Each structure stands twice: as structure tokens, then as C-alpha cells.
Amino acid sequence: MSDDRTSSRPESALDDSFERYLQDKGKGRGGDGGNYRRNAARELERFAEWAAGDRGTDDWTGFVPEDADREPNFDDLDERVFREYARHLSGDRGLKQNTVQTYYRYISAWCGWCVNEGYLEAHYAQRASAMAPLPEDDGRKPGDQQAWTSEQRHALTRHVDEQARNAIETYTTLPKDTDLIDKQRARYAALKADRDRALVFVLAYTAVRVGELLRDPNDPRRRGVRWEDLSLDDGSMDVYRKKQQWDAASLPDPVISPLRSYRQLMDPPTERWPVFPTxxxxxxxxxxxxxxxxxxxxxxxxxxxxxxxxxxxxxxxxxxxxxPSITTDGARSILQRLSDDAEIEINHPKHDYLAPHGGRRGMGEVLVRAFGYTVAARYLDNSEEMVRERYSHIEAGELGDVATEALESVDNIGPN
Known part of the structure; x- marks a missing residue:
């Protein structure tokens, strides 16, 4: 199933689908790369071992009938099997609730793929009875919780900056007798790297919602920002906000230089050109x-x-x-590629790459810690109440520090 598999378990009919599924989900040539593929491969291997009776309690022999001398196959799968696996994951193994949910999602995603490919008749893993043993939702929304850390933000921006600088230098230092097509190829590579750098810097430092920056195929008003919407001298950008009106967003200093370089290299024919074309x-x-x-x-x-x-x-x-401008889905694909290329360490239950909203949330963390909720709310284009709710962990930590200081003060002046 995977190149790094060490199990001596015999191949089963399920394994044949694993490799095809992983190729579909993987990145790069042949679909053999990407964090999601690695994580999914690990969980599918665990599921296969459990199905064959190689994992779990000593008395667990797998779900193949005892009188059948064979490995598990698709005819054995039904909602009862996935219910048992959910119970197995939820057992006393020290796994956090979100981790259990994440592990099950890998198996559920494979099950859904099997339905589409004709291996299974129904998505058994998503049936209520199958999911019943999973721990209840603790109220958190993993997809909304990712925030780029300072280390991740710096790693990604350093990577795209280096890639753009190298591509531009390659293009601008070509010998004069270079073939025209080769010059065009070098310019195209420089443009693509420069676009990626500008996009990453804007997402990392402006806290603009990706839906305000790029094209939404389902909303003609969101056609993606154009060069006419940017004022690099003033450090501002007009965007169509979530509240259904145009408003100015700030372009902080780290964003200006990448955008200037990108504009100079692109030299758009008119101001109505998209900043981030497909x-x-x-x-x-x-x-x-x-x-x-x-x-x-x-x-x-x-x-x-x-x-x-x-x-x-x-x-x-x-x-x-x-x-047209690239779409919001296009931006996610770009960030998936760049996160993999930069080999950034990511530990998140839902996203195996630095998602666009994580840049906004990470900037929110920086602003709240540095200037408080009121300033952060203005920059994020949110109400202060919403910002306080979403970044409540920061206030909780600060109150913890206050409590610690108070206890230390009392301990120091109290009776011996």
C-alpha cells in the first residue's frame, strides 16, 4: 500500500483500493507526495491491520467470519464494521477527541471514494449508527482554528521570497543571445514565482479574507482585486467585504515590496487587470x-x-x-503546493497545509497580543465582541498570568 510499510500482514482485496485512493489524493507526479497521503496511508494501514485482527484486544480476530480462511474484502464491509472501528478508536488509548475524529475521517473519506469508484454500494462510514461510538463534538471547529504561527509564517514567506528572487535573477541575467522562447519560459517562471510570493505576503500580513481577495465563481461581485483597486503609495487596497460593501484594507510595509516587484515584472496592459490572474x-x-x-x-x-x-x-x-483572477480554491491549491515545497511542519486535525484563513487568524493573534481587541477588530473588519470570542484563549492566558502574579504577591507577604 505504501513505500514505508513495515507490516508483514498479507495483502487483502482492500489494499488494491488503498493505492489507487492514495494516488488520487497525493501530490506530485504519480500522486506519491503530500502530507495528506502520508497521514491517510498510515491510518488505512492501521484499519487494514485491525480488519485482519492484527490490532486491538487479544480476543479480536477481525471481522472475517471464523470459518473463512481469507483476508478481508469489500463484501465484508457494512455500517457494523465501521461502528466497531469507531469504537476501537474511541477506546481507552489516550487519544484526544479531535484526534479520534481525525483518524476516523481518513477512513470515512476512503469509504466515500470507494462508493464513487464502485467498490461499495453505500457510504457506510457516514451512517449515524456507524459514527455513534465516536466522541461527541467538543464544540470546537478544527477548520476554523488553524492559525499560522510566527515560525510557519516566516518559513513560508522566506521560501516564496527565495523562489521569486532566484527566478527573477535567472530571467534578468539571461545572455543576450538566448532564444526568444527560452526567454519567454524564464519570464513565465519568474512571473509565477513572483505571483506566488505576492499572494502569500498578502494573505500572511493583511488579514484580508481570501474571498475578498480572489474570485468566487458563485458571486459575480467577487471578481478578484485588480490593480486599479491597489494604492501602493498609500498602502491600501479596496476589497468587497463580507458585509456586502466596498471598503479599504491596509497593506502593511512587508507587502508593498513584493507587490511592487510583481507589478513591475508583469507590467499589466491596463489597471483593470487582475492582480492574481489564473x-x-x-x-x-x-x-x-x-x-x-x-x-x-x-x-x-x-x-x-x-x-x-x-x-x-x-x-x-x-x-x-x-x-480571470484565480479562485479561492485555486489559492488553496497554491498554498498546498507551497507548504509541501517549503516542508513546513504542520500539526492540525483538518488541514495538512497552511490554509488561507490561517494567515488571517495568525495575524489576528499578533494584533490582539500587541495592541488589544479594539485595534485588532478594526484591522480584521470584525466586531470587537466577535474578536474577543474567537481569541478568548489569549485573554484567558493573560488572566492566568495575573492570577499567578497575585498568588506570588500574597505568598510573599503572607505569614510564614
Whole structure:
């Protein structure tokens, strides 16, 4: 099932699906990379061992009938099996509630994939009776809790800064006799690295919601910020806020230099160009073909025109064919790639990468600790009441320090 598996357990029919599932969920060529794949592979191996009777209590022999001399297969799976596994995870093993929920989600996700692929008839793992033994929700929302730590923020920004600097240097120091297509390839690589750097810095330091920054396909008002929305001299950016109105967001100093560099390299044809255009080749190819066809060019002329460029993005810049902004899902994919490339240590029950909202929440942590809830609320475009609720752990810690100081004071002046 996985390259690092050390178990001597015989292969089962379930294992055949594990590898296909992990390839679908993995990253990189062949789907053999990514934190999610590694974590899911580990939990699927544990599930397979438990199913075969190799994990759990001494009297657990697995769920294959005792008179059947074989390994588990899909015909054995039903909601009763997943209920037993939920009970196994919830047993007295010292696992936290969120950890149990996370481990079960890996198995449940595989079960859902098996339904889509035709291995199973129903998503047994999601049935209420199957999930009943899982610990009750403790009220926390893991997906809303991730906050980039200072170490993570610095690691990611250092990584994208280094990548952009290297790509730009490679492009700007090419020999004069470099082939035109090779120059275009180098420029494209520099543009992509510079875009990634600008995006990461904006998400890391502005606390702007990703839905306010990029395109939402389901909301035409959220078309992604354009260069006309930015004022780098004033350090501000107009965004369409969650409260359904345009408002100015701050661009702090760390963001200005990456945006200036990126704008200079891109040299957008007009101010109406998106700051973060899609680089998806399929989308750009269709856009270019449609636009040039509308201008009256024949198919063979379009093919010849596109052949003059290493990438369609460069043609759109020359011809002022304005591409759409990347979507919020696109930003998540970019951050997944960058988190993996930077090899950032991430320990979170839901996200195996630095998610966009984690940048906003991490900046909120910094502001609350440095300037208090009122200033943080203004910067985050939230009510002070909501900020106090979401960052209540900071106040609790500060009150703990006050209590400690009070106890020490009493102990020092009290009777011996």
C-alpha cells in the first residue's frame, strides 16, 4: 500500500483500493507526495491491520467470519464494521477527541471514494449508527482554528521570497543571445514565482479574507482585486467585504515590496487587470482562442499566433486579453503546493497545509497580543465582541498570568 510499510500482514482485496485512493489524493507526479497521503496511508494501514485482527484486544480476530480462511474484502464491509472501528478508536488509548475524529475521517473519506469508484454500494462510514461510538463534538471547529504561527509564517514567506528572487535573477541575467522562447519560459517562471510570493505576503500580513481577495465563481461581485483597486503609495487596497460593501484594507510595509516587484515584472496592459490572474493553461488556451476568433482570426492563424509564445499567459499580456483572477480554491491549491515545497511542519486535525484563513487568524493573534481587541477588530473588519470570542484563549492566558502574579504577591507577604 505504501513505500514505508513495515507490516508483514498479507495483502487483502482492500489494499488494491488503498493505492489507487492514495494516488488520487497525493501530490506530485504519480500522486506519491503530500502530507495528506502520508497521514491517510498510515491510518488505512492501521484499519487494514485491525480488519485482519492484527490490532486491538487479544480476543479480536477481525471481522472475517471464523470459518473463512481469507483476508478481508469489500463484501465484508457494512455500517457494523465501521461502528466497531469507531469504537476501537474511541477506546481507552489516550487519544484526544479531535484526534479520534481525525483518524476516523481518513477512513470515512476512503469509504466515500470507494462508493464513487464502485467498490461499495453505500457510504457506510457516514451512517449515524456507524459514527455513534465516536466522541461527541467538543464544540470546537478544527477548520476554523488553524492559525499560522510566527515560525510557519516566516518559513513560508522566506521560501516564496527565495523562489521569486532566484527566478527573477535567472530571467534578468539571461545572455543576450538566448532564444526568444527560452526567454519567454524564464519570464513565465519568474512571473509565477513572483505571483506566488505576492499572494502569500498578502494573505500572511493583511488579514484580508481570501474571498475578498480572489474570485468566487458563485458571486459575480467577487471578481478578484485588480490593480486599479491597489494604492501602493498609500498602502491600501479596496476589497468587497463580507458585509456586502466596498471598503479599504491596509497593506502593511512587508507587502508593498513584493507587490511592487510583481507589478513591475508583469507590467499589466491596463489597471483593470487582475492582480492574481489564473495561470491555468487550459483556461487560458480557451480564452485566447475565443478572443482571437472574436477578432476575426482564422483557426490556423490562431494556432500560428499561439505558437509564437511559450505560454498563453504571455500572449494575453501582449494582446491585453484579460484573464480571470484565480479562485479561492485555486489559492488553496497554491498554498498546498507551497507548504509541501517549503516542508513546513504542520500539526492540525483538518488541514495538512497552511490554509488561507490561517494567515488571517495568525495575524489576528499578533494584533490582539500587541495592541488589544479594539485595534485588532478594526484591522480584521470584525466586531470587537466577535474578536474577543474567537481569541478568548489569549485573554484567558493573560488572566492566568495575573492570577499567578497575585498568588506570588500574597505568598510573599503572607505569614510564614
Amino acid at each position: 495561470f491555468d493553461q487550459r483556461s487560458l488556451a480557451g480564452l485566447v482562442q475565443d478572443e482571437l476568433a472574436d477578432q476575426g482570426e482564422r483557426p490556423e492563424e490562431i494556432t500560428e499566433r499561439r505558437g509564437e509564445y511559450a505560454r498563453d499567459l504571455l500572449l494575453t499580456l501582449d494582446e491585453d486579453i484579460r484573464p
